[in-house]
Amino acid sequence: MSTNQAPRRIGFIGLGIMGRSMAGHILAAGHELHVYNRSRDKARELLERGAHWCDSPGDVAAACDMVITMVGYPSDVEQIYLGAAGIVERAAPGTLLVDMTTSSPSLARRIAEAAAARGCHALDAPVSGGDVGAREARLSIMVGGAQADLDRALPVLSLMGPNIVLLGGPGTGQHTKMCNQIVIASTIVGVTEGLAYARRAGLDPATVLKAIGGGAASGFQLNVLGPRIIAGDDAPGFFIEHFLKDLGIALGEAEQMGLQLPGLSLARKLYEQMAERGLGRNGTQALFKLYES
Amino acid sequence: MSTNQAPRRIGFIGLGIMGRSMAGHILAAGHELHVYNRSRDKARELLERGAHWCDSPGDVAAACDMVITMVGYPSDVEQIYLGAAGIVERAAPGTLLVDMTTSSPSLARRIAEAAAARGCHALDAPVSGGDVGAREARLSIMVGGAQADLDRALPVLSLMGPNIVLLGGPGTGQHTKMCNQIVIASTIVGVTEGLAYARRAGLDPATVLKAIGGGAASGFQLNVLGPRIIAGDDAPGFFIEHFLKDLGIALGEAEQMGLQLPGLSLARKLYEQMAERGLGRNGTQALFKLYES
Numbered sequence: 001m002s003t004n005q006a007p008r009r010i011g012f013i014g015l016g017i018m019g020r021s022m023a024g025h026i027l028a029a030g031h032e033l034h035v036y037n038r039s040r041d042k043a044r045e046l047l048e049r050g051a052h053w054c055d056s057p058g059d060v061a062a063a064c065d066m067v068i069t070m071v072g073y074p075s076d077v078e079q080i081y082l083g084a085a086g087i088v089e090r091a092a093p094g095t096l097l098v099d100m101t102t103s104s105p106s107l108a109r110r111i112a113e114a115a116a117a118r119g120c121h122a123l124d125a126p127v128s129g130g131d132v133g134a135r136e137a138r139l140s141i142m143v144g145g146a147q148a149d150l151d152r153a154l155p156v157l158s159l160m161g162p163n164i165v166l167l168g169g170p171g172t173g174q175h176t177k178m179c180n181q182i183v184i185a186s187t188i189v190g191v192t193e194g195l196a197y198a199r200r201a202g203l204d205p206a207t208v209l210k211a212i213g214g215g216a217a218s219g220f221q222l223n224v225l226g227p228r229i230i231a232g233d234d235a236p237g238f239f240i241e242h243f244l245k246d247l248g249i250a251l252g253e254a255e256q257m258g259l260q261l262p263g264l265s266l267a268r269k270l271y272e273q274m275a276e277r278g279l280g281r282n283g284t285q286a287l288f289k290l291y292e293s
Numbered sequence: 294m295s296t297n298q299a300p301r302r303i304g305f306i307g308l309g310i311m312g313r314s315m316a317g318h319i320l321a322a323g324h325e326l327h328v329y330n331r332s333r334d335k336a337r338e339l340l341e342r343g344a345h346w347c348d349s350p351g352d353v354a355a356a357c358d359m360v361i362t363m364v365g366y367p368s369d370v371e372q373i374y375l376g377a378a379g380i381v382e383r384a385a386p387g388t389l390l391v392d393m394t395t396s397s398p399s400l401a402r403r404i405a406e407a408a409a410a411r412g413c414h415a416l417d418a419p420v421s422g423g424d425v426g427a428r429e430a431r432l433s434i435m436v437g438g439a440q441a442d443l444d445r446a447l448p449v450l451s452l453m454g455p456n457i458v459l460l461g462g463p464g465t466g467q468h469t470k471m472c473n474q475i476v477i478a479s480t481i482v483g484v485t486e487g488l489a490y491a492r493r494a495g496l497d498p499a500t501v502l503k504a505i506g507g508g509a510a511s512g513f514q515l516n517v518l519g520p521r522i523i524a525g526d527d528a529p530g531f532f533i534e535h536f537l538k539d540l541g542i543a544l545g546e547a548e549q550m551g552l553q554l555p556g557l558s559l560a561r562k563l564y565e566q567m568a569e570r571g572l573g574r575n576g577t578q579a580l581f582k583l584y585e586s
Contacts, residue, residue, distance in 0.1 A: 105494070128508040142504045165504035167496055175494040176504050179487040183510035186483025189556035194476035197543070200550045201398070201468040203460055208472050211435045211458035215421040216531075217476035219512015238509075250490070257493045259584070263482035266559055291552070 006155055007066030007096060008032060013057050013080060013087075014101070015042040018127075019070035021134040022100070025159040026068075027051055034063045057081075058090035066096040066156060073245060074103045081111045093119030098153055100141070102126040102242075104249050105171035105178070106256075108144060112170035121149040124170060126177035129161065130237050137161055142180070144173035178250040185247055185267035187221045188284055194222075195229050196291035205230045225285040234279075234286040241280035244271050300359030300389060300449055301325060306350050306373060306380075307394070308335040311420075312363035314427035315393070318452040319361075320344055327356045350374075351383035359389040359449060366538060367396045374404045386412030391446055393434070395419045395535075397542050398464035398471070399549075401437060405463035414442040417463060419470035422454065423530050430454060435473075437466035471543040478540055478560035480514045481577055487515075488522050489584035498523045518578040527572075527579035534573035537564050 008031070012023040015037040023046055027033045033051040036059065037043050047053055054060045057080040061067050067087055071077060077099055081087045087097060088111070097115055099108065099122070108124035115122035123145035133139045139161030143150050150157075150166050157164055167176045194217070198208045209226050212218075225237075247268040254261050270290060279286055301324070305316040308330040316339055320326045326344040329352065330336050340346055347353045350373040354360050360380055364370060370392055374380045380390060381404070390408055392401065392415070401417035408415040416438035426432045432454030436443050443450075443459050450457055460469045487510070491501045502519050505511075518530075540561040547554050563583060572579055 128505065128510075130509070133508075140504060140508045163504070163507055165500060167500055167504065172494070172496055175491070175496055176501050178494075179491045179496070179501050180505040180508065180510045182490055183483045183487035183505065183515055186486065186556065187480045187510070187512065187514075190476045190479025190483070193479065193554045193556050194472040197475055197547060197550075197552060197554065198469070198472045200552045201465075201471075201546070203465055203468055203472070207458060207460055208469050211433060211456070211460065211469050212421065212473040212476065214456055215426075215433045215473065216423070216513045216517075217421075217473045217480070219480065219514065220509045221480075221512065222476055224509075253494070254490060257490075259490060259493045261486045261490065262559055262563070263479065263486050263556070266555055270555070 007152065009034065009064040010156060011035070011054070011060035011064035011067040013037070013060055013067065013069045014071040015046065016070065017131045018134040020046065021131070022068070022070060022160050023051070025137055026156060029159050031156070034060050036060045056085065057087050058085040061087040061091040061095065064095065066098065066153065067091065068098045068100060070100045072101070074107050074249065077101050077103045078107055082114055088114045088118055088120065091118065091120050095120045096149060096152055097122040098125050098157070099123070100125050100127055102177050102246050102249070103174055105174040105253055108171040108174045112145065121146065122170065123149055123153060124173040125157065126173055127161065128177065128180050132237065133161065141165070142167060142173040142176040144168060144171050144175070175253070178246070178253060181243070181246040182250055182261065182264050184221065186263035187219065188225065188287060189267050189270065191221045191226055192229065192287045192291060195226060196288065228283070228285045229288045234282040236281065236283035238284050239280065240271055240274050240282055240284055240286065243284050244268065244275060244280070247271065300445065302327065302357045302359070303449060304328070304347070304353035304357035304360040305363070306330070306353055306360065307363035308339065309363065310424045311427040313339065314424070315361070315363060315453050316344070318430055319449060322452050324449070327353050329353045349378065350380050351378040354380040354384040354388065357388065359391065359446065360384065361391045361393060363393045365394070367400050367542065370394050370396045371400055375407055381407045381411055381413065384411065384413050388413045389442060389445055390415045391418050391450070392416070393418050393420055395470050395539050395542070396467055398467040398546055401464040401467045405438065414439065415463065416442055416446060417466040418450065419466055420454065421470065421473050425530065426454065434458070435460060435466040435469040437461060437463050437468070468546070471539070471546060474536070474539040475543055475554065475557050477514065479556035480512065481518065481580060482560050482563065484514045484519055485522065485580045485584060488519060489581065521576070521578045522581045527575040529574065529576035531577050532573065533564055533567050533575055533577055533579065536577050537561065537568060537573070540564065
């Protein structure tokens with residue numbers, strides 16, 4: 001199988017809120033789509049629209065020339081790629097493997113090595129933009145791997161978002177996603193503390209937002225999540241428990257690199273308190289609750 | 294003197310980088326301007342353009358029907374307003390007093406009370422936008438005080454920026470500025486840590502910025518200060534030593550309100566380390582240096 005050939009049979013593994021939207025775009029573009037998910041009922045709508053069901057990740061890999069994964073935790077990624085009868089073992093030489101899960105950079109490198117040993121090609125390609133970005137095909141995609149492999153993946157990845165950036169070799173997509181989460185972690189702490197101060201000082205938080213939302217404090221977290229905090233809307237754009245997973249990966253990688261990140265450590269500590277209170281299925285903006293008590 | 298009358302003789306006290314620009318706009322609009330500064334040489338250009346020199350803050354107050362102050366620390370504000378032969382003592386009844394220094398909310402309330410006892414009117418009106426905002430008349434102005442007094446001040450304040458928001462009674466302008474600084478404090482920590490991680494991971498920080506600068510991490514601190522961090526440009530848009538002053542005021546007020554702000558406390562601790570290294574005259578983005586060692 002030539003590695004220059006555009007992918008024709010696409011596999012998609014992991015049909016959560018984001019995965020379903022992303023797979024739907026691939027299907028809508030007319031591609032042959034093979035899917036697997038731990039619970040089959042989440043695949044129903046895609047199957048009704050013409051997707052093919054596979055009974056395991058390995059079966060998806062065997063049926064496709066490009067496999068995309070969007071699962072939960074690095075342990076899930078490791079199992080479906082490197083486990084017995086998994087993706088790497090079952091994929092034909094030349095298959096393009098793209099993990100879009102937010103996962104660990106070092107695991108991404110191990111998968112790329114295992115794939116290469118089988119004559120396959122791997123990219124790590126985590127995204128930002130959340131469920132809304134996935135639904136509206138406005139994801140940012142951070143890619144680690146070879147330019148030639150990205151070129152081959154591009155017609156499919158482009159169906160999910162316009163901002164696709166190659167950062168370097170295997171793992172650099174995941175590293176870049178970590179940078180994104182590290183910036184967000186302390187920023188949401190700052191936004192939360194600023195609005196908690198506003199409320200405690202007796203100010204009207206909405207008027208405060210009007211006064212400070214256009215200056216040096218402005219940004220996505222203040223201007224998009226700030227109004228949700230003020231409205232007491234804790235609905236998840238991004239789950240606290242997923243955010244905690246990401247912060248754990250980032251802190252682990254930083255530790256391996258000998259890099260102290262006190263702001264990130266603090267943010268994780270605060271979000272762990274949220275999880276301990278049973279609030280892990282709220283959106284990240286619910287951190288405000290910690291400052292109300 | 295009627296309090297409804299538009300101010301005609303404007304006083305400006307404090308001709309630092311920002312104050313000079315702000316006073317210059319008032320002069321350019323054709324107002325009679327009376328100025329005082331601790332070191333007279335900073336007034337030279339304004340005097341050449343027609344401003345009148347006064348030998349003390351009290352002399353400015355006695356000569357004007359509106360006095361604007363833009364000085365350094367709350368202790369300076371207290372002295373020029375409430376000290377012997379100061380602004381409040383020398384101002385004629387009806388004079389409008391506008392402190393644009395970032396200072397403490399409780400001091401703003403004390404000045405408003407002292408002013409009212411003399412038949413004068415006080416506003417606290419700190420700004421954001423820095424030296425560039427001051428120069429280009431694009432400051433955001435956060436106002437605490439009475440609506441009628443703001444109405445009277447508006448023709449003059451409008452010369453400095455378009456976004457003027459009244460938050461409530463005396464002190465609420467300062468409280469709102471504290472909200473702004475609290476958001477910024479943790480945000481710059483996050484931006485710094487994200488870019489420090491990028492560099493340590495061997496990524497090209499400029500490419501990382503391209504990948505993450507349009508999503509949930511985006512904002513003034515990442516998109517405007519990020520490139521300066523990457524370029525190693527520590528020139529002050531906002532001095533670390535001034536930022537430390539603001540963070541100290543915010544933490545003091547929060548403590549009085551019984552509000553714990555761990556993100557803000559951490560940011561102050563990190564910036565104190567910068568000051569201890571003799572880096573207090575750098576811009577806030579120089580925090581990156583702490584993560585390089």
